[in-house]
Amino acid sequence: MHSTSALSFSQATSVPTTNYAFHSHCPLNLRFCGLTTQAFGFSFSTHSASTRLRLSTRAPGHSNKISASPGHNGTPPTSFDYDLIIIGAGVGGHGAALHAVEKGLKTAIIEGDVVGGTCVNRGCVPSKALLAVSGRMRELQSEHHMKALGLQVSAAGYDRQAVADHANNLASKIRSNLTNSMKALGVDILTGFGTIVGPQKVKYGKVGFTDTMVTAKDIIIATGSVPFVPKGIEVDGKTVITSDHALKLEFVPDWIAIVGSGYIGLEFSDVYTALGSEVTFIEALDQLMPGFDPEISKLAQRVLVNPRKIDYHTGVFATKITPARDGKPVIIELTDAKTKEHKDTLEVDAALIATGRAPFTNGLGLENISVVTQRGFVPVDERMRVIDANGNLVPHLYCIGDANGKMMLAHAASAQGISVVEQVTGKDHVLNHLSIPAACFTHPEISMVGLTEPQAREKAEKEGFEVSVAKTSFKANTKALAENESEGLAKLIYRPENGEILGVHIFGLHAADLIHEASNAITLGTRIQDIKFAVHAHPTLSEVLDELFKSAKVKAPASTSSSPVSDPVSA
């Protein structure tokens, strides 16, 4: 994907390049000014943005080497409207903008739609509102569960519109929070669709208005993604829908087919079954929840699928989906994924397409800087620097979030944005994607960080190390038992010889909140033999992880000196 020559060059000069690259075509010069100008940048960073901008643009003048050439040859702009322009105000862009301001950069963010992007408006945020409802409905409907707690509840019902309003209100609230936080910090929010017109140059504008041209030292593409709809599927927004429509909850069908059993599909199955729908999963791979650790997906299927009003077809593609019309239901043609033969026809009330997301990179003007997308994704290196068609790095241009496809999660986008800002302010930074947790907010939740067991074993085989697995059950956790929610499993994949955590997978009550102890440990490089001594409040669900770490058998001694753990079962 990227040529080795480009990489070796970038390593040598990475700090100055990302910092003060006034003329990108001549990177060698930059080495000289890097340090001096950097000192200016930081010393004035606490002053107003405009002052800083003036000073920093003047800075090259102090460098003998630079003063001769850049001011006069004219190709890329020598003075910039902004230090950093971010195209796309989703969670990734927002995270980057906030960090940029903290680092003293004059920052603008271009947004053609609403602030907040997919996550806030059509993704994680409104779906959490629906899942909050579904979780409670599920609990209230479970007579057995209520009885076990000694509670008596008469009929549980819901008002669809009120539920939909809750989701919508939450999205608006979070959206205004995001907008306000950026405004308050002095981030300029430029409205319109952003297009890259050349190095360090962007134009933006609304349809029908003249475009405005702005320049920036560095540009981050953070345009995100849209629901991916495979060909043959006709989305009408009413009976054949994507997550965008489903989150509005305009109707609750009696029977809905969900195409795709990843995070999105699984969460919606939780919502719809709690609200009374029956669900049919259609999954192209041979098993449901293919992205999860196999043991976790097996357990999840046992808890989240089998006892519910859900059936499923695996190893099939939905090759043709026709919306309900002319008195006919939604018709889904299933084709065998291997033989490509017609397999079955389903007739349902609605179909939700949750087959993943496609990058939203059309119209970005990538051709102006000779960048060719791969299946729509913007190619980047491990520092999120954009790679052009020839395999060279495009100076001053970065791409984060769903648009680069490295890890399509809101918080991953934000982390990538922060990593980029670190780089452009002079500190090299490479984000460890294996430390980024992921969660699926079903009831109970699923969360994970790092490698799955098969991935870890494959890696171990290649690199020749040993892998061990430790597991603990929620059934032994006091808090889980108190909540009468003791179905769950936590799984730790680690290297026994040095205690390195390779992956942690949790299925159980509040798994999404529990994962961070593990992801933080991976980020900070904390080893199991050390984290073992961390104390957990009792009784809490976090003790599941405490037990998990303690049950690991690590050969390396703890680096911290602590008193030996007292034996819990001395008779």
Next chain:
Amino acid sequence: MASPLLSNTTISFSSSLSSSPLPRLFPSVSFSSIRFKSNPRRVLTVRSKIREIFMPALSSTMTEGKIVSWVKSEGDVLSKGESVVVVESDKADMDVETFYDGILAAIVVGEGETAPVGAAIGILAETEDEIAEAKAKAASKSGASTPYAPPPAPAAASTPAPPKSTPANAAPTVTEGPRKTVATPFAKKLAKQHKVDIESVVGTGPYGRITPEDIEAASGISPPKTNVGPTVVVEAKPAAPTKATVSSFAPSSLPPPVPGSTVVPFTTMQAAVSKNMVESLSVPAFRVGYPVTTDALDALYEKVKPKGVTMTALLAKAAAMALVQHPVVNSSCKDGKSFTYNSNINIAVAVAINGGLITPVLQDADKLDLYLLSQKWKELVEKARAKQLQPQEYNSGTFTLSNLGMFGVDRFDAILPPGQGAIMAVGASKPTVVADADGFFSVKNKMLVNVTADHRIIYGADLAAFLQTFSKIVENPESLTL
């Protein structure tokens, strides 16, 4: 649940010896040993190409198992090593894997139902052609109930489908031609549960589809009051005491329930305890008590405690060492006619766990040193809590130790577990005034030990001698650390 997936098969010798490559590779003698080495969990029988899936025996005390869930549905294609069904034994939830490729043709015992060990719970067909034959077999297995409907799962549904409409790109004909049966996911589940032939049900739902209500009507059950009727409230009204308990069990000679009482059915583990306890009544047991001075043991415990040694490990080790000298106490009486001398000394230790009782086993307790034993014990307890004990880790005991001393209990007697010759009940060690032979008083820590034994094989003198040895070991515990 989280236990490693275990599988094994017993291939019936009649037909498989010639066809299966296994016996050819291994002479028939070693064949059976292989079977045991890899856990005798899962039992399939080869009869032509249709195999029955039997309720596996997950522990020696297990006589029946409850199907927690079927991981696979009827019609699903199974490949070797995949888990098919989850069975709750008296000790743990276990995934049961298939040892053969094939198609799950029929489920004979549904989710939530129980079946005795060895009973067929499902039928595995090798190819689609044999599904019908397998179903017929399933029908005969499940009594007079109607044969199963064609499996709702897509894999097998395609088998009967083709004649109805030609596939390819003739999508409209599918909907307009002869109607195919359309049933909702829950309707299919209900049909399976109530053994309703879904093809015979007339759908009344939208577009003529079969709804859960249609299945309920067809099977003659009234629709359950799903979140409409506040059944819970009615039940709990104190004004209607006789309704307070749902009497789904035989009322016959049982005394009427006290108003306000609730009936909680046994978990499988509790049911196993109950069964074992009743069974123990058929064993002529007797008890011998012995006071043991523990000052030396207490001193030793203080010394080794920082190294992770527990009192449980110390007592287990002492008992094991005493058993070496008194093998009869480590024996058992299986048939009422003979002694079975056990070659290993495996000390089972009773542990209360989540409303149940389990006895993790310290295997070869006489051979392991104290530190290994302590470490082993810690692992076993953690596994027991996580419901991850493997059968050989709780059912291989030859002698049981039960200690209630930590609660301050001074003496108690234990009930003999089936299959074992003796069980030792240990009370608390307490300072006691003792008069020695010369009439001098002193204060010593004394602990009362009470052993229950099967008098068919272990006599009073045997126990007395055993206890004397045990007492000597405890009073001079240095040998424990060797």
